[in-house]
Amino acid sequence: MLSKKSQYAFKALTYLAEKYKEGPVLISEISKKKKIPLKFLENILLELKKEGILDSRKGKGGGYFLKKDPSKVKVATVIRLINGPIAMLPCVSLYFYERCKDCDEKHCGLHDMMIEVRDATLNIVENRTLKDLLV
Amino acid sequence: MLSKKSQYAFKALTYLAEKYKEGPVLISEISKKKKIPLKFLENILLELKKEGILDSRKGKGGGYFLKKDPSKVKVATVIRLINGPIAMLPCVSLYFYERCKDCDEKHCGLHDMMIEVRDATLNIVENRTLKDLLV
DNA sequence: TTATTACCCTACCAAATAAGTAGACTAAAA
DNA sequence: TTTTAGTCTACTTATTTGGTAGGGTAATAA
Numbered sequence: 001m002l003s004k005k006s007q008y009a010f011k012a013l014t015y016l017a018e019k020y021k022e023g024p025v026l027i028s029e030i031s032k033k034k035k036i037p038l039k040f041l042e043n044i045l046l047e048l049k050k051e052g053i054l055d056s057r058k059g060k061g062g063g064y065f066l067k068k069d070p071s072k073v074k075v076a077t078v079i080r081l082i083n084g085p086i087a088m089l090p091c092v093s094l095y096f097y098e099r100c101k102d103c104d105e106k107h108c109g110l111h112d113m114m115i116e117v118r119d120a121t122l123n124i125v126e127n128r129t130l131k132d133l134l135v
Numbered sequence: 136m137l138s139k140k141s142q143y144a145f146k147a148l149t150y151l152a153e154k155y156k157e158g159p160v161l162i163s164e165i166s167k168k169k170k171i172p173l174k175f176l177e178n179i180l181l182e183l184k185k186e187g188i189l190d191s192r193k194g195k196g197g198g199y200f201l202k203k204d205p206s207k208v209k210v211a212t213v214i215r216l217i218n219g220p221i222a223m224l225p226c227v228s229l230y231f232y233e234r235c236k237d238c239d240e241k242h243c244g245l246h247d248m249m250i251e252v253r254d255a256t257l258n259i260v261e262n263r264t265l266k267d268l269l270v
Numbered sequence: 271t272t273a274t275t276a277c278c279c280t281a282c283c284a285a286a287t288a289a290g291t292a293g294a295c296t297a298a299a300a
Numbered sequence: 301t302t303t304t305a306g307t308c309t310a311c312t313t314a315t316t317t318g319g320t321a322g323g324g325t326a327a328t329a330a
Contacts, residue, residue, distance in 0.1 A: 159305095163305090177307085184307095191305090192306080194305060
């Protein structure tokens with residue numbers, strides 16, 4: 001399951017995608033329009049900025065805006081940044097890999113199946129961007 | 136991500152699948168062989184029994200055993216029982232559906248994409264059984 | 271140059287969930 | 301009737317999630 005934080009992130013990002021190239025958008029505006037707790041949203045946006053997805057301007061006329069074109073921001077990237085691993089097991093994760101203890105990956109049916117699940121999921125989320133989320 | 140509990144459940148179930156039709160297996164044996172905390176495993180097995188996947192016998196010579204053939208126990212079923220929803224959002228879950236608040240499912244790109252992800256995942260886990268987990 | 275605006279940053283808190291434990295109870299055999 | 305082994309209720313503890321508080325800092329414009 002995606003955390004609420006992730007859902008908030010996607011709402012905020014699609015909002016900013018709609019307003020791409022229209023200048024900075026206030027946190028408070030996003031908060032109001034998308035019904036996301038203001039201070040929580042601040043944290044999320046700041047994180048997305050540090051990761052290079054958003055940029056911001058301070059002072060009057062300031063706010064947040066997408067750093068890249070919406071079609072360049074992959075859904076998979078956002079999930080990994082805010083939510084964490086996409087795979088269902090650490091031992092099959094590409095970006096958050098951890099070795100199984102007490103279990104031989106070479107002889108584990110669950111492992112093999114979870115690789116398939118991971119790839120099926122990646123096949124979708126790696127090939128979709130913020131642009132695709134706009135209806 | 137699958138919880139540790141789910142991973143324990145799968146380890147225990149594949150162990151029992153290997154010993155299918157060989158009579159009851161002690162909780163303590165599974166605990167030892169699969170390195171699962173004994174009391175925690177008790178809870179898990181009991182849950183799986185209540186859900187109709189396992190059966191048990193008390194007293195000497197007792198233990199747990201699969202109620203059905205390993206090829207009849209779907210991976211999807213086990214995940215739902217022990218881990219919960221397979222979908223990434225409540226609003227696209229088949230068995231744990233919850234309506235999105237503040238969001239129109241008819242006009243939500245994330246929603247649509249998550250249905251695809253769900254179906255891609257289900258296509259795998261609904262068509263695999265404990266038997267497939269044995270290497 | 272100073273007031274205002276708006277993001278930046280650190281730290282904290284409460285609720286929920288995950289992970290694991292304790293101990294008494296009950297049923298089946300030997 | 302003793303031993304064995306699962307059943308059941310109820311904890312405890314650790315981690316994660318979802319948020320809040322409040323001062324700091326940078327940019328803008330009067």
